[in-house]
Amino acid sequence: MTEVSILCPTGHLGFTPLEKDSFLAGCELKPDFVIADSGSCDIGPYPLGADGQASPAAWQRHDLEIMLTAARRLGVPMIVGSASDTGTDRGVEQFAALIREIAAEHGLAPFRMATIKSEQTREAMTARLAAGVPITGLDGRADADAAVLARTDRIVAVMGAEPIAAALREGAEVVIAGRASDCALFAAPLLNAGMSPATAYYAGKLMECASFCCEPFMGKESILGRIRENDIRVRAMHPGQRCTPASLASHAMYERRDPFREYVASGYVDMSHCRYEPVDEKTTRASGAVFVPSAQPMVKLEGAGKVGERRLAVVGIRDPYTIENIDKAIAWARARLAERFGAPEQAGWQVFYHVYGRNGVMGDLEPTPPARAHELGIVVETVCQDGKRGEEICALAARNLFYARLAEVKGTAGAAALMADEVLVGKPGYEWTLNHIIPVKDPSELFRTAFHTVDGSARKAA
Amino acid sequence: MIRNMPTLRDLASTIRSKNAGVDHITFDLIFRDRGNFERVRDSKVLTPESVAALYRIPRERITDFVVFEPANAIKFTIKRNRPSGSPGEHDVFGSQQYAPLFGIEVP
Numbered sequence: 001m002t003e004v005s006i007l008c009p010t011g012h013l014g015f016t017p018l019e020k021d022s023f024l025a026g027c028e029l030k031p032d033f034v035i036a037d038s039g040s041c042d043i044g045p046y047p048l049g050a051d052g053q054a055s056p057a058a059w060q061r062h063d064l065e066i067m068l069t070a071a072r073r074l075g076v077p078m079i080v081g082s083a084s085d086t087g088t089d090r091g092v093e094q095f096a097a098l099i100r101e102i103a104a105e106h107g108l109a110p111f112r113m114a115t116i117k118s119e120q121t122r123e124a125m126t127a128r129l130a131a132g133v134p135i136t137g138l139d140g141r142a143d144a145d146a147a148v149l150a151r152t153d154r155i156v157a158v159m160g161a162e163p164i165a166a167a168l169r170e171g172a173e174v175v176i177a178g179r180a181s182d183c184a185l186f187a188a189p190l191l192n193a194g195m196s197p198a199t200a201y202y203a204g205k206l207m208e209c210a211s212f213c214c215e216p217f218m219g220k221e222s223i224l225g226r227i228r229e230n231d232i233r234v235r236a237m238h239p240g241q242r243c244t245p246a247s248l249a250s251h252a253m254y255e256r257r258d259p260f261r262e263y264v265a266s267g268y269v270d271m272s273h274c275r276y277e278p279v280d281e282k283t284t285r286a287s288g289a290v291f292v293p294s295a296q297p298m299v300k301l302e303g304a305g306k307v308g309e310r311r312l313a314v315v316g317i318r319d320p321y322t323i324e325n326i327d328k329a330i331a332w333a334r335a336r337l338a339e340r341f342g343a344p345e346q347a348g349w350q351v352f353y354h355v356y357g358r359n360g361v362m363g364d365l366e367p368t369p370p371a372r373a374h375e376l377g378i379v380v381e382t383v384c385q386d387g388k389r390g391e392e393i394c395a396l397a398a399r400n401l402f403y404a405r406l407a408e409v410k411g412t413a414g415a416a417a418l419m420a421d422e423v424l425v426g427k428p429g430y431e432w433t434l435n436h437i438i439p440v441k442d443p444s445e446l447f448r449t450a451f452h453t454v455d456g457s458a459r460k461a462a
Numbered sequence: 463m464i465r466n467m468p469t470l471r472d473l474a475s476t477i478r479s480k481n482a483g484v485d486h487i488t489f490d491l492i493f494r495d496r497g498n499f500e501r502v503r504d505s506k507v508l509t510p511e512s513v514a515a516l517y518r519i520p521r522e523r524i525t526d527f528v529v530f531e532p533a534n535a536i537k538f539t540i541k542r543n544r545p546s547g548s549p550g551e552h553d554v555f556g557s558q559q560y561a562p563l564f565g566i567e568v569p
Contacts, residue, residue, distance in 0.1 A: 041484050044547025044554045139485040140525070140541065249533035250476070250492050257482045257526045257539045276532060302484075307549055352550040363552050364543065365517045367562050383549040429549035432484040 039082020
């Protein structure tokens, strides 16, 4: 029976540096593929919207260098998806450039690299919408209309395994993919080996976060999967970690609403009847996934749009009377802001008072009644299209706590402590505008593959 | 009257919250062993209604509630008021929303 082994060193390449020792221990077992995902929606909408990266370039390079040099030494393909946190075209190009640099630095013999881009223009999506193609909201969101697309600055489509599998079939030894379903990176070579989509995507789902599926809790350590049809064996490579039925099963429900279903472009994996059995102290075997193909392939779209410029200020309160009446103080401050700058909704600005010491972490979900805190820390956040105006609004939003008029305040020289009488410039505020799916004829049609020869030895000689 | 009832904090090995996509926060309670899991499952202290009451939100914001036998786990999911990372949001990863579950007593 065909067996494919995959080494995965990290659940988010570059986010923090991967741990080399367990990766090299995995390399000793001669894996057939080295695979890691590099992106996530978890980092918030800013990196996608502003087309920046959330990880330092030095750590991305560190991880890519360890993976690439090992993969070339072993002579096996390497696959990285959701390049540079977001999987935009910038991310793919940045990682492709890093691969070339690292190859030159190490004098690596020529190899074939595929880049697969997944960014979509707003115009192309608007045209599809105008042609009657629905862009359907996920997670209870309304379907997208032209207005939603108009306030979206950047869009990526999330690829399934199809374009990656095709690139491997055409001889790619390194694949740098744009935004991709994490599990699709692993599924691609397994599908090429003739395994079912159930086994292929399920193996990917189990492996995509590397050592998070093992115990005790450790990040950035390698795991090795040995996969046969309906027989997925996951092994912890760190000497102090084990992959147990409990750890693997509990990972299957991590970061997801429904622990029984994993959706990809061509359908979903049904994990309702999966079984987890120990193989040895460090290895667990999983089986029993079922794949339910969808009649119509649907590709997920992620989009982010700018809301406005953000400014921040930090204010502390120590006066017990002010603390007791903090809601009144904030209401007074808000009223004065509206007097000067107009009602927020109409005048295009917003202010948020994050009251740490009361409900700064949980907001409206905080069930604990306000305790008698001896001090409160308040982060004042304002959003406004115009940065200069936003700065003025933020300064007044903070100083209005200082000047708050409360009936019995005794500290008449200031009702708040300003950590610094200073307005901090935040990153622009973005929001997730698209969390939608779009029907396609071919699961690969939104993705653009190109092949490149990377010749590190030539560059070194030159 | 039963005194000194154990709490979820005593019976669970993991209690965590985390983003599930950009619009939801999902909560996982994983129990030390089958016995503790079944005790909590059968006690019905965790239901969509009890969780909504604990967080003082409408029942409709609990979008999923799953008893996940393979992992000795119970998980539920809350719809966010705003997508993660929007201005005004306070927990980008949704990773610090679980603490109120600790004190739930289990008969």
